[in-house]
Amino acid sequence: MSPRLSLHLDRRDAVHRPGELITGRVEIVCPESRRGGELVASLDWDVESRGEPYAVRGAPIVLATGLALAAGEPTFVPFEIPAPSGPLTYHGHILTVSWTLRVEAKLGWASRERVEARILLLPWTEEARALTAKSYRTAPARHALVYNPGPLPEAALDKRDEPKTLEHPIVGVALAAASAALLVLRAGAFARILALLLLVGGLSALFAHLRRRTLRERLGPPELSVHPEIARAGEVVTVAVSFKPGRPEVLKELILSLAAQEVVVRPSSEPDEPRHYRHSLHGERRAVDRARLRLPPGRVTVVQEIFRIPPQAPPSFGAPNNELRWEVSATVRTADLVSWKQTQRILVHPPTP
Structure with missing residues (x-):
């Protein structure tokens, strides 16, 4: 018979806060006497979603070495492991973040037993903080309260202009040139229809670029x-x-918004499915009143709005092909119906502990 390994957490609900000590004990029952070996633990987290899964294996933590196991007698090894600073446990609509405590008993070159238990890493609450503050021993270290959102995408806070349509002048010139070539070559009726479509598309792309650049x-x-x-x-x-307009301008509308959404990317082996899955978690739009849409020339005019992030808002999270994204955006439209939009991501951390 192989050794039996059991994992017992002190907290039955398995709820822990960042920086707290995860405490419990590992029980080992070996059918025969053994000496040596070690217990190694790790805190791992993984993402399950409609897109590509992702997993992170935590650093190994040695709980015990040189174990002396009596035949048929249970051996208990207590442990204390600081809870990580993030990412937090999250059960969303199209993605889930889970934490697992894994323990492996290395009792010889051919004997390895493993056991695991799910834990819930949740944000601090006023009640939990008050209870923890009464015991210095279990109080979290200050650095552990700095939230870790996971490996966010590169340049997460960069701005970007939208929409990214075919409005580049090179695209317009290329399409127009292709249509002209088809007409010059005296192609057939079908080719001429295609040439006219290319001409319309090219001129539209060129004019769209010029209008947006002018704006x-x-x-x-x-x-x-x-x-x-x-x-x-x-x-x-x-x-x-x-x-900072060069001449007096009156905007038709200016809309500012705050939004959060889950975004996952599908596996590349599914070419017929949409590449991205999205689920909206929060959306708030503000239309600026008309009195603030008049822009005097030659000086900087700033229009601003204040948004409050919901107290129970899920924090930002990022991993390859999986993200919980918060962003703000501004959309401007002029009287001649030319539009401009810019979006910027922000990072939302859990509430103050």
């Missing part, structure tokens, strides 16, 4: 800013758009 030149160009870029749930963020 950026007319308005300054517009610039979106967010303060702070890293905020906690329940806090406020200020979203502002600055303009």
Whole structure:
């Protein structure tokens, strides 16, 4: 018979907060006497989603070495492991983040037994903080309260202009040239119809680029800013758009928004499925009143709105092909129906512990 390994957590609900000590004991029952060997634990987290799964194996933690096991007698090894600072346990609509405590008993070159238990890593609450503060021994270290959102995508806080359509001048010129070549070569009726379509598409792309470039030149160009870029749930963020037009301008509308969504990427082996899955978690839009849409020439005009992140908002999370994304955006439309949009991501941390 092989050795029997059991894992017993002190907290039956398996709920732990960042920086707390995860305590319990490992029980080993060996059918025959053995000496030597070791117990090694690790805290691992993984992502399950409609897209690509992802898993992170934590650093190994040696719980005991040189074990002396009596035949048929249980041996208990207590442990204390600090709970990590993130990412937090999350059960969403299209992605799930889970934590697992794994223990492996290495009792010889051919004997390895493993056991595991799921834990819930949840944010701090006022009640949990008050109970923990009464015991210095179990109080979390200050550095452990710094939230870790996981391996976020590169340049997570960069701004980007939208929409990214075929409006580049090279695209317009290329399509127009292709249509002209087809007409010059005196192609058949079908080719001429295709040439006319290419001509319309090319000119549309070229004019769209010119109109948007003209808008950026007319308005300054517009610039979106967010303060702070890293905020906690329940806090406020200020979203502002600055303009510096060369002549008086009156905007038709300016809409500022705060949104959160789950975004996952499907496996590459499924070419017939949509590449991205998205699920909206939060959305708030503000239309700026008309009195603030008049822009005087030659000086910077800043239009801003204040948004409060919901107290129970899920924190930001990132992993390859899986993300819980918070972002703000600004959309400007002029009287001649030219539009401009810019989006910027922000990081949302759990509420203040």
